[in-house]
Amino acid sequence: MNINQEENIGVKDFFTEFNALKNTAYFESGFLKGVFSMADSFVRTTEYGVYIFDYSKKEVVYVSENITQWCGLQLSDINKKGYDYYLKYVCMEDLKMLVEINNAGFAFWNSLPEGASLNYVVSYDFRFGSLMVNQRYTPVILDGGKICMAVCVVSLSSSKASGNIVMTCTKNGYRYTYSMSLKKWIKSKKLFLSDKEAEIIRLSIQGFSTSEIAEKTLTGTETVKTHKKNIYRKLKVGSMTEAVRFAINHNLL
Numbered sequence: 001m002n003i004n005q006e007e008n009i010g011v012k013d014f015f016t017e018f019n020a021l022k023n024t025a026y027f028e029s030g031f032l033k034g035v036f037s038m039a040d041s042f043v044r045t046t047e048y049g050v051y052i053f054d055y056s057k058k059e060v061v062y063v064s065e066n067i068t069q070w071c072g073l074q075l076s077d078i079n080k081k082g083y084d085y086y087l088k089y090v091c092m093e094d095l096k097m098l099v100e101i102n103n104a105g106f107a108f109w110n111s112l113p114e115g116a117s118l119n120y121v122v123s124y125d126f127r128f129g130s131l132m133v134n135q136r137y138t139p140v141i142l143d144g145g146k147i148c149m150a151v152c153v154v155s156l157s158s159s160k161a162s163g164n165i166v167m168t169c170t171k172n173g174y175r176y177t178y179s180m181s182l183k184k185w186i187k188s189k190k191l192f193l194s195d196k197e198a199e200i201i202r203l204s205i206q207g208f209s210t211s212e213i214a215e216k217t218l219t220g221t222e223t224v225k226t227h228k229k230n231i232y233r234k235l236k237v238g239s240m241t242e243a244v245r246f247a248i249n250h251n252l253l
Contacts, residue, residue: 009092010084013099015058018106021143027054036062039151049154056148059083067154071129094126094162097180101165104178105137106147108167108185114145123250124165125157132157134249158237158245168250193252197231200224201247204240 039050039062049067051060060083065075071089078086087095101124109117121138134157141149165178167185176185193201196217203213210228214221232238235246247253 009095009099010087011058011060011082014102015055016103016106018103018110019055019147021056021146021148027149032061039064047155051152051154053150053152054148055146055150056143070131070133089129091127097162098124098126100180101178104183104185105167108176109139109147115142117147118142119171120167120169122165122167124163125159126162132159132162134158136249155249156245158235158242158249166250191234191250191252193231193234193247196227197234198247198253200227201231201240201244202253205244 035052039052042048043050043064043066049070050062050064051067052062053059054061063075063078063083063086068075068078068086071086073086073089090098101122105122109120112120117139121136123134123136125132125134127133133154135152135154137150137152139147139150141147163180165180167176167178168190169175173190174187175190176187178185199217200213203216208216210224211221214224217224228240228243231240231243235243237243237246
């Protein structure tokens with residue numbers, strides 16, 4: 001069933017005046033083949049999905065096959081019927097949110113000095129079929145200062161709710177959280193883990209229990225528990241499993 005049939009939101013809504021280019025950029029077939037080959041290699045070695053946008057053509061030019069598996073599709077379905085077919089697996093509420101993120105994100109990038117947008121990554125969570133996923137999106141090629149090509153990395157989310165829209169700059173210590181109610185980006189300091197917090201998460205990833213972490217870090221069990229509570233509060237998660245996923249998705253380790 002097409003859950004978005006009534007309002008008919010599709011790929012066209014993600015290519016607007018906010019990201020329109022005056023001219024169609026030309027990419028050599030060999031260059032594109034190399035880009036897609038690198039994306040395939042990345043996907044083979046990680047759990048992440050990838051897709052690539054070409055804003056000069058107003059097309060999604062690459063979708064990794066593992067993304068389609070999350071909703072039981074075949075890659076040929078998307079290649080044949082277009083990216084709108086993929087978007088049918090996003091509920092209407094979240095699809096509207098994605099359109100707003102798209103417009104707000106490009107308005108943000110367009111306000112930056114020329115070339116600066118390459119330093120920014122936006123992250124957000126939404127429901128895809130029965131899964132909650134996290135997407136991280138960043139520009140990779142500019143044309144006259146405007147985004148011409150961008151890549152989006154998809155993974156399972158640590159959140160139980162959609163949203164959590166954050167724009168992070170890789171070159172400074174600031175992040176910008178988007179408020180859906182206020183319709184604006186709110187600036188704050190970039191989120192960091194302390195050395196001890198990062199160490200505890202790394203040891204948790206390796207499967208060590210609280211008592212084993214205490215032994216390895218030469219601290220008491222209660223101290224480790226306190227650090228874990230601080231991690232949960234800082235990352236706004238409820239378990240170490242969620243903390244691990246959040247830390248990995250937001251490059252905190």
